[in-house]
Amino acid sequence: xxxxxxxxxxxxxxxxxxxxxxxxxxxxxxxxxxxxxxxxxxxxxxxxxxxxxxxxxxxxxxxxxxxxxxxxxxxxxxxxxxxxxxxxxxxxxxxxxxxxxxxxxxxxxxxxxxxxxxxxxxxxxxxxxxxxxxxxxxxxxxxxxxxxxxxxxxxxxxx
Numbered sequence: 001x002x003x004x005x006x007x008x009x010x011x012x013x014x015x016x017x018x019x020x021x022x023x024x025x026x027x028x029x030x031x032x033x034x035x036x037x038x039x040x041x042x043x044x045x046x047x048x049x050x051x052x053x054x055x056x057x058x059x060x061x062x063x064x065x066x067x068x069x070x071x072x073x074x075x076x077x078x079x080x081x082x083x084x085x086x087x088x089x090x091x092x093x094x095x096x097x098x099x100x101x102x103x104x105x106x107x108x109x110x111x112x113x114x115x116x117x118x119x120x121x122x123x124x125x126x127x128x129x130x131x132x133x134x135x136x137x138x139x140x141x142x143x144x145x146x147x148x149x150x151x152x153x154x155x156x157x158x159x
Contacts, residue, residue: 001141002144003150004023004147004150005150006152008150009025010023010089010125020115020119022114022118022148023124023125023126023149023150024128024135024143025038025125025126025127026149026152027151029131031152032129035127038127039091042089044123045084045090045091047079047083047090047092047093048092048094049092050094052079053075053098068110068113071099072110076092080120089125090124092124095126095127096128096132099134111139115143115148130151
């Protein structure tokens with residue numbers, strides 16, 4: 001599997017050449033929970049999916065009740081509308097935690113829709129753990145083959 005450089009991927013997401021301006025940034029364990037620093041280094045906005053979802057819960061609500069379409073419509077699109085959009089791109093983190101509550105077939109629909117049909121008004125860079133089980137190897141290959149998958153290096157020097 002080949003990976004795009006972070007700088008090339010970010011340039012594509014911020015530009016107008018991609019029809020679907022979504023990409024995936026894989027992070028090693030040492031960079032997990034440091035996504036705000038990564039967004040700052042890249043000069044882009046940052047949103048935490050878990051904090052976003054928790055902020056929308058009503059008092060006494062016990063279940064998220066999210067499906068893959070909610071992740072698109074209630075979360076990603078709303079994040080875009082409410083973001084300052086530094087650098088015309090948003091780094092979204094902890095999406096894997098919420099996706100983990102969705103069945104595998106619906107996760108596949110989510111990844112396919114993001115890759116093929118989602119046309120956000122700005123770039124969206126989704127951070128995931130390098131060793132993620134939230135995407136199949138085949139799904140990762142699809143993103144890799146389209147040049148929309150990158151790995152954040154240990155030193156964070158790929159800028």
